[in-house]
Amino acid sequence: MTTTLANRRRPERAGGPEKGRPARRGGSSSSRPGFVWALPATIFFGLFALVPLVAVAVLSFTSWSGLGDPKFVGLKNWEALFEDPVMLQSLWLSLLFIALGIITQTPLSILLGVWAAGNQKNRAILSAIYFVPLLLSSAAISVLWRALLDPNFGIPGQLSWLFGDGNLLGTQTGAIAVLIFVGMWQFTPFHTLIYQGAARQIPPVLYQAASIDGAGTVRQFFSITLPQLKNSIITSVILMVVGGLTTFETVLILTNGGPGTGTTITAFHMYQEAFRRFDFGTGSAIALVLVVISTAISFAVVRVSGYDKMRSSMEGL
Amino acid sequence: MNNHGWVARTIAGGAALALGLTMAGCSGESGASSRPENELHVAMYGDAGNVVEQKMIDAFNATSEVKIVLDKIPGGEYQSKLQTIMDTPTAPDIFFNWGGGSIKSFVDADLVLPLDDFIKEDPQLKDAFLPSVFETAVIDGKAYGIPMRGTQPVMLFNNSKVLADAGISNPPATWDELLEDVKILKDKGITPIALGAGDRWPTLMWFEYLYDRVAGEGLFQKALEGDTSVWESEESRKALGMLRELVDAGAFGTNFDSVKFTDGGSPALLASGKAGFELMGSWEYSTQQSNDATFAAEVLGYSEFPKIDGGKGNEDNLVGNTNNFYSVHKNTRYPEAARDFLKLMYSDQFVQEQVAIGNLPTTTNTEKFLDKAADPEYAKYQFNLVKEAPSFQLSWDQAYPPEATVTILTAVSQFFSGQIDEDGFIKAMQSL
Structure with missing residues (x-):
């Protein structure tokens, strides 16, 4: 432990070799790369994440329409935000979208990923077809589904026994269902890819041992595959949570936050306040709320799952 | 600790520098010389x-x-x-x-x-x-x-073939005739009026005309000048009541919230004969023309918005861009x-x-x-x-400053789909 600590600190010291810094070459050094190595990433992160974050934090205390200079208004935006019924509703909607997204996408992408990790006949071709949505932009996907779901000339118009009058986007339930479905269509391939990669890493000896012990396919899946995929599941869920909180294009194009405010999730609400009402102060306040919530959720998931301990699923192998 | 301080200082310094640059960029001279x-x-x-x-x-x-x-x-x-x-x-x-x-x-x-x-x-x-x-x-x-x-005035467009098949010889000249036509078309299983409510601004056109015909152009002008009490007036309620009556009569069918004008949904309803009318800006013509020039030239009909008996507005008043x-x-x-x-x-x-x-x-x-x-x-x-x-x-969403648009469009679409009633609409408009 002490060695690691010393190693980690070492490059930060400005002193140079005479202060006890071992020569860098030699190859025997097991030291980790130092802070300098992280500098490019840190600068980019600072410029494109931290700086805007600070600017947004400042803006959230101002009133600004994009014209002229921002006017400092203290806590006014924040007070209004807590009394805004749309804001509260949008938070619940966002959580609902995340929950439904995880529930629908995770099982499907685990099954598909594990299947795609195998070496069956036709697997490569079917997988390639299945990954097509990954190549399309969200905007294209939304426009596509918008046209496919037209109540008079799209799929609902042909299947009236299933969709009734086809007013899918006219009811809150229908609109949410459409967004969840399109999200599933769009993002499952990505998570499938994660699980495919992870499933390929599972050592075959585990399965060989299990089948000697008489475990069938189902038992193997639940006793070996799933536990081995634990870290990938956590990664995938975190990505879904953060992605879900920032889902925006599909809502903008498919439902426009409607019917009424029925699908106005927090990210869309932020866009609407900032770029349609030109109230950048309120928009910034909502953005900060999003940052706080997504950070908190990510931390919570990492903590609860033990991901922060970085325990390998391959220990003892 | 010292080392950590160095890291923190570097980050803070970098952030401050970058922030400074960004700010300078924002407030940079927008004068003529930089163009x-x-x-x-x-x-x-x-x-x-x-x-x-x-x-x-x-x-x-x-x-x-x-x-x-x-x-x-x-x-x-x-x-x-x-x-x-x-x-x-x-x-x-x-x-x-x-x-x-x-x-x-x-x-x-x-x-x-x-x-x-x-x-x-x-x-x-x-x-x-x-x-x-x-x-x-x-x-x-x-x-x-x-x-x-x-x-770009807003007019009531129609599919003259659909109207002729239903025995409607002329586009409606009065509100009562419109209600009658709605009933005839509905009984024939045709959506009487195509509405791209998914875009929300086509819905707003109905409000603009109803308010103008019932209360005259003065009401909206007063509202625009800041007198929000006009939204509570008897005429305002009358206009809203008539709109409600039209929606409840099934004039727009039931799935209008899922239809858009901008993606071609509602113009297609009119062109394919699945709907009889559409209230739209004059660009309806060029939209239909680019899809099917023969339809635009021979079948597409147009008329002024019907007059309303007892209304204060002139029957030749227009709304639109x-x-x-x-x-x-x-x-x-x-x-x-x-x-x-x-x-x-x-x-x-x-x-x-x-x-x-x-x-x-x-x-x-x-x-x-x-x-x-x-x-x-x-x-x-x-x-x-x-x-x-x-x-x-001028269309309400253009007459008000842009920040009012969301409120107006949300209110009109919620009123049509029944999520808010007259009082809800009045309250929303008074919040502007």
């Missing part, structure tokens, strides 16, 4: 009509040292983009707008050049246009916009070039080009070119409507 040399940028609402704008710019560039560049911005997000760049060094020199509320906040922020000096030099810049149209871009007595493109305008940014580097470009907006070439693609400019010389229009009959009908209209109300 490109010999270039004028025109921010333009991007759509099929851009061919004409480009042609006029090419004509201008052929003789001018200062070249004009057309920056097309996708229509739906035009206003958002414009407001985001207006007060930055990348602001356009000339920008497309709808006059009225769409430029009010720019004028208040002192970003728009009053054109009165240009007009003094060249009175044609004002006199060549119909006065009622020119007025839309006059704010506090100063002219801020020169009309371009054309006027009175016109589009070009305005000039105050910080432009070449005001003279901008002026010379604006002079093209009343030229014969401009009018001819616009008329040929179905637009209807509102210049005094328009009338003599109407015979060359894509459909002369339609062009003349429209031109006379505008000329004879005692009042031409």
Whole structure:
């Protein structure tokens, strides 16, 4: 432990070799790369994440329409935000979208990923077809589904026994269902890819041992595959949570936050306040709320799952 | 600890530096000197009509040292983009707008050049246009916009074949006739009126006409001036009641919230005969024409919005986009070039080009070119409507400043789908 600590600190010291810094070459050094190595990433992160974050934090205390200079208004935006019924509703909607997204996408992408990790006949071709949505932009996907779901000339118009009058986007339930479905269509391939990669890493000896012990396919899946995929599941869920909180294009194009405010999730609400009402102060306040919530959720998931301990699923192998 | 302090200081220092740079960028001089040399940028609402704008710019560039560049911005997000760049060094020199509320906040922020000096030099810049149209871009007595493109009144379009098959000989002249037609079409299993409520602004057109016919143009003007009590008036409630009656009668079917105009859904309903009517701006014609020219020429019918018995508004009043305008940014580097470009907006070439693609400019010389229009009959009908209209109300979402748009559009769509009642609508409008 002490060695690691010393190693980690070492490059930060400005002193140079005479202060006890071992020569860098030699190859025997097991030291980790130092802070300098992280500098490019840190600068980019600072410029494109931290700086805007600070600017947004400042803006959230101002009133600004994009014209002229921002006017400092203290806590006014924040007070209004807590009394805004749309804001509260949008938070619940966002959580609902995340929950439904995880529930629908995770099982499907685990099954598909594990299947795609195998070496069956036709697997490569079917997988390639299945990954097509990954190549399309969200905007294209939304426009596509918008046209496919037209109540008079799209799929609902042909299947009236299933969709009734086809007013899918006219009811809150229908609109949410459409967004969840399109999200599933769009993002499952990505998570499938994660699980495919992870499933390929599972050592075959585990399965060989299990089948000697008489475990069938189902038992193997639940006793070996799933536990081995634990870290990938956590990664995938975190990505879904953060992605879900920032889902925006599909809502903008498919439902426009409607019917009424029925699908106005927090990210869309932020866009609407900032770029349609030109109230950048309120928009910034909502953005900060999003940052706080997504950070908190990510931390919570990492903590609860033990991901922060970085325990390998391959220990003892 | 010291080491960590070094890291923290570096990050903090870097952040401060970057923040400083960003801030400098934001507040950087947006004055004339920082703009490109010999270039004028025109921010333009991007759509099929851009061919004409480009042609006029090419004509201008052929003789001018200062070249004009057309920056097309996708229509739906035009206003958002414009407001985001207006007060930055990348602001356009000339920008497309709808006059009225769409430029009010720019004028208040002192970003728009009053054109009165240009007009003094060249009175044609004002006199060549119909006065009622020119007025839309006059704010506090100063002219801020020169009309371009054309006027776009909202009319009641119909599929004449559907009406004939249902035994309806004429488009409805009165509200009662409209209700009757709705019933006839509904009984035949046809959606009486196509409505792209997914876009929300087509719904708003119904409110604009009902309020104008029932209460007269004064009500909305008062509301715009800040007297929100008018929304509670008896006439306001009457108009809302009539709209509710129309929706409840099944005039728009049941799935209008899932239909859009912009993706071609509601025009297709009308063209395919699945619907009898559609209330839409005059661009319905060019939309249908680009899909099926024969349908536009032979089957597509049009009429004025029906009159309402006992209403205070004149039956010839119009609502819609009175016109589009070009305005000039105050910080432009070449005001003279901008002026010379604006002079093209009343030229014969401009009018001819616009008329040929179905637009209807509102210049005094328009009338003599109407015979060359894509459909002369339609062009003349429209031109006379505008000329004879005692009042031409700019669409509510353009008359109010852009920040009010979300509230208005949400309220009208919620009222149509039954999520809010009369009181809810009144409350929403009073919040503006």
